Amino acid sequence: MNAVRQPMTVDDVMTCRVVAVTRRASFKEIVRALEQWHVSAVPVVEDGTRVVGVVSEADLLRKEEHREDGPPPVGASAASRRAAAPTAEELMTSPAVTVRGDASLAWAARAMARHQVKRLPVVDDRGMLKGVVSRGDLLKVFLRSDEDIARDVREYVVGRLFPGAWRSVEVEVEEGVVTLSGLLGDRSLVPVADRLVRSVEGVVDVRFELTPNRV
Numbered sequence: 001m002n003a004v005r006q007p008m009t010v011d012d013v014m015t016c017r018v019v020a021v022t023r024r025a026s027f028k029e030i031v032r033a034l035e036q037w038h039v040s041a042v043p044v045v046e047d048g049t050r051v052v053g054v055v056s057e058a059d060l061l062r063k064e065e066h067r068e069d070g071p072p073p074v075g076a077s078a079a080s081r082r083a084a085a086p087t088a089e090e091l092m093t094s095p096a097v098t099v100r101g102d103a104s105l106a107w108a109a110r111a112m113a114r115h116q117v118k119r120l121p122v123v124d125d126r127g128m129l130k131g132v133v134s135r136g137d138l139l140k141v142f143l144r145s146d147e148d149i150a151r152d153v154r155e156y157v158v159g160r161l162f163p164g165a166w167r168s169v170e171v172e173v174e175e176g177v178v179t180l181s182g183l184l185g186d187r188s189l190v191p192v193a194d195r196l197v198r199s200v201e202g203v204v205d206v207r208f209e210l211t212p213n214r215v
Contacts, residue, residue: 007104007105007199007201008104008105008141008201009101009102009103009104009105010099010100010101010102010103010104010105010108010122010133011101011102011122011130013105013133013137013138013140013141014101014122014130014131014132014133014137015131015132015133015134015137016130016131017131018043018121018129018131018132019033019036019037019039019042020042020043020044020045020049020051020129021033021042021043021044021045021055021088022044022045022046022088023044023046023052023087023088023089023092024087024088024089025044025087025088026086026087026088027060027086027087027091030042030055030060030088030091031060034057034060039119039132040056040057040118040119041054041055041056041057041117041118041119042054042055043096043121043129043132044088044089044092044094044096045129048128049128049129050126050127050128050129051096051098051121051123051127051128051129052092052094052095052096053088053089053092053093053094053095053096054092054093054094054096054097054117054121055088055091055092055093056093056117059091059092059093060091096121097111097115097117097120098120098121098122098123098127099111099120099121099122099123099133100122100123100124100125101122101123101124101130101131105138105141105201108120108133108138109138112135112138118134118135119132119133119134119135120132120133120134141201141202142176142202142204143202144176144201144202146173146174146175146176147173148202149173149176149178149200149201149202149203150171150172150173150178152200152201153171153173153178153180153197153200153203154171156196156200157193157196157197157200158171158180158193161189161192161193161196162184162189162193164185168182168183168184169181169182169183169184169210170182175204176202176203176204176205177203177204177205177206177207178197178200178203178205178206178207179206179207179208179209180193180197180206180207180208180209180210181208181209181210182209182210182211183210183211183212184210184211184212185212187210187212190208190210193206193208194206194208
């Protein structure tokens, strides 16, 4: 019997070469880092690579918005104080929203949507920076070829779920859309097949054109 294919994780798609800044990084140093690396946010680290926060373009733009306001008065809001901040420690959002390298791509996508961010620092179990995963990284799975997707569906779904119908259930993939057609005796397995096929990396949609096998 074929081994169960392990789903892709953040480790598989993240960018390992990443820029980070320390708490003491100045406003201009952060701007230069964003420009040089063509990113919209940078992790803030201490003790070498432990992630303590993130500074984004939105954090930096608050300073421009309040540039003519002068220094914040005593008792000013946290947003106003951050707008006038000169260093990463005062500008950053902390604690940072991070993701583990062994997290699923779906988990990372939900975290980005929930926190409305485009990038997440990837950390190990000690909170040390390993890389960064972006929305674009998560979309890399959809660059898989139709042939690779079809192979996985045949081996890890059809071959395991419908072993007796291996030769009567056909798999076709076009632009990531999987179609299962042919004869199938047990229609109750279709919802299970739908979930399993959709879990294969790169699948955009699933269609069924199955007919009952009455033999």
